[in-house]
Amino acid sequence: MKIEKVNQSRCDKDNWRDTEFGSVFSDHMFIVNYKNGQWQEGQIKPYGAINILPSLHSLHYGQAIFEGMKAYKGPKDETFLFRPDQNAKRFNKSAVRMCMPEIPEDLFLEGLFELLKLDEKWIPHGESSALYIRPFMFASSNFIKANPSDEYTFIIITCPVQAYYKGEVHVKVELDYTRASSGGTGAAKAAGNYGASFFPAKKAQEEGFQQLIWTDGNNHQFIEESGTMNIFFRRNDELITPPLSDSILPGITRDSLIKLADHIGIPCKEEKIGLEKIALGHRLGNITEAFGAGTAATVASINSITYKDQKLSFEDKSDSFARKLKTELQNLQYGRSEDPFGWRVTV
Numbered sequence: 270m271k272i273e274k275v276n277q278s279r280c281d282k283d284n285w286r287d288t289e290f291g292s293v294f295s296d297h298m299f300i301v302n303y304k305n306g307q308w309q310e311g312q313i314k315p316y317g318a319i320n321i322l323p324s325l326h327s328l329h330y331g332q333a334i335f336e337g338m339k340a341y342k343g344p345k346d347e348t349f350l351f352r353p354d355q356n357a358k359r360f361n362k363s364a365v366r367m368c369m370p371e372i373p374e375d376l377f378l379e380g381l382f383e384l385l386k387l388d389e390k391w392i393p394h395g396e397s398s399a400l401y402i403r404p405f406m407f408a409s410s411n412f413i414k415a416n417p418s419d420e421y422t423f424i425i426i427t428c429p430v431q432a433y434y435k436g437e438v439h440v441k442v443e444l445d446y447t448r449a450s451s452g453g454t455g456a457a458k459a460a461g462n463y464g465a466s467f468f469p470a471k472k473a474q475e476e477g478f479q480q481l482i483w484t485d486g487n488n489h490q491f492i493e494e495s496g497t498m499n500i501f502f503r504r505n506d507e508l509i510t511p512p513l514s515d516s517i518l519p520g521i522t523r524d525s526l527i528k529l530a531d532h533i534g535i536p537c538k539e540e541k542i543g544l545e546k547i548a549l550g551h552r553l554g555n556i557t558e559a560f561g562a563g564t565a566a567t568v569a570s571i572n573s574i575t576y577k578d579q580k581l582s583f584e585d586k587s588d589s590f591a592r593k594l595k596t597e598l599q600n601l602q603y604g605r606s607e608d609p610f611g612w613r614v615t616v
């Protein structure tokens with residue numbers, strides 16, 4: 270792997286803390302091109318502009334995918350990743366769905382490890398602070414025939430971040446627009462899924478909500494995801510979350526929480542979650558918590574869900590399942606607890 274280092278680092282310990290999530294980038298990036306049916310030699314170089322032409326295939330047809338991961342600092346200044354192999358595997362599943370080449374897992378992880386070693390000082394210390402890692406791939410041929418691209422570019426960039434949601438999270442159930450439909454690309458981390466969600470999400474923000482709850486594309490009767498996160502509800506003393514399908518992203522945080530819940534004795538069921546049942550359960554006092562789970566947001570308690578003209582409010586209790594699971598998860602991620610799952614990887 271070729272490595273070209275910056276002459277002078279831009280890392281200033283805290284100058285990014287008052288900025289938007291993911292808007293300050295570390296010194297270097299990892300980049301590797303795919304052409305003539307093969308991945309070329311990877312390179313690390315200073316973070317900076319990439320040369321593109323207006324005919325760049327992905328600008329026209331959106332053959333583009335990404336991942337979200339984080340690097341954490343441990344109590345002895347160690348650097349940890351959390352289940353990085355799962356991100357590499359999911360990336361390749363997204364690639365297959367989007368008719369893009371899979372990237373060898375070794376190349377993905379080797380590039381990432383080298384990058385993290387070089388930009389280690391960018392990994393922030395502190396609760397809920399981490400280095401957010403954004404691996405992505407886009408079609409980089411220059412033609413506008415509507416065929417799959419021949420060439421692709423894979424890049425990893427990183428940025429120091431704090432908590433994704435800082436205040437309360439009030440969400441609205443989306444009953445008109447859909448994030449993903451059966452047979453579509455919802456289970457892939459395809460760039461277009463996010464682009465298409467911005468318009469309904471912006472409308473909800475204008476109405477005072479932080480995010481949306483996405484419902485099924487057929488009848489808008491079942492809950493699928495919340496914003497860019499998977500969703501969980503507490504029903505009496507158990508958790509429920511929608512089962513994976515081709516319209517739900519197989520979240521690594523989601524999977525980890527299901528396993529962690531089981532580990533600490535909280536039953537978690539994967540079942541279809543009807544909106545009417547949630548509204549009724551809330552009225553009867555059986556549905557007492559809702560939270561989202563994702564890499565960027567970790568575990569985000571939902572303060573209220575507006576469904577048609579009903580506002581379902583949730584009390585923020587100190588003994589909530591969300592808090593318990595968030596603590597367990599972060600203890601693992603930041604190296605503060607034993608890791609019986611073998612999920613934590615030291616860089």
Ligand code: COI
Nearest residue numbers: 337338497563564565566
């Ligand atoms: C993540 O949680 O990593 C995501 O992909 C959300 C991102 C769009 C901010």
